[in-house]
Amino acid sequence: MLIFSIFYYKKNILFLFFILVSQGLFGCENKFLTQLNNYANVSSLNSVDIIKNITEDNDLNLCNTDNFLLSEDNANVYELSKTEYVVEVFCFVGAYQGSYQFLFYDANQVEHQISGLSFTVFEETGNGLQIIETSLLTGSVEFDPEMMLLMVDRKARGLGDCGSYGVYRWENNSFVLAEYRYKGECDGVYIPVEDYPLIYP
Incomplete structure (x- = not known):
């Protein structure tokens, strides 16, 4: 049970760290994800x-x-x-x-x-x-x-x-x-x- 708890908290801390870093690098609106989303929505020209x-x-x-x-x-x-x-x-x-x-x-x-x-x-x-x-x-x-x-x-x-x-x-x-x-x-x-x-x- 102790091992499970440590793993659970480590996973949440890593996730929180990733969120903070991504917000710091890409801004509050997460420009990187926005750019990827915009590129995915680009349609071919005729x-x-x-x-x-x-x-x-x-x-x-x-x-x-x-x-x-x-x-x-x-x-x-x-x-x-x-x-x-x-x-x-x-x-x-x-x-x-x-x-x-x-x-x-x-x-x-x-x-x-x-x-x-x-x-x-x-x-x-x-x-x-x-x-x-x-x-x-x-x-x-x-x-x-x-x-x-x-x-x-x-x-x-x-x-x-x-x-x-x-x-x-x-x-x-x-x-x-x-x-x-x-x-x-x-x-x-x-x-x-x-x-x-x-x-x-």
Whole structure:
């Protein structure tokens, strides 16, 4: 009985100590628990609201033009979390493939932050392949939000027997080049883009 009583009082003293410490650290309203509760109540944004907010941002210069009209028909919104999204914007179509721009939509702050994303690509020049940064991706794109991977298959000509294949991994709110393959010889021989000669890494 004595052992039980000691255990009972120790448990109550520890509980009381925890309450006093938490009140001292976080204030009388227990801000920490309030913040957790508020975060739990955050609901995901819908694509309509996200697209509307993007169209109201005049500094983005979408698709490198001032008069680009963004809508649900030419954009895909991928949810990374309740407050973070990747937005894929279809800019225009060329002879056999399209061009795309990607945005990062961050709703963690009161004023939502929207930023354009850039990509490392290899461009063919007279001196061979040169690394450049670009905001527009040309080719067929596919983003897997579960794997956090973006695949880009770019044809050098309509036949599809040459071109490039890039894989980008989502890290620290940006796309990082993970793999780049390139077949420069347009020889009429078709092979899967995943089997193109590896250029990077």
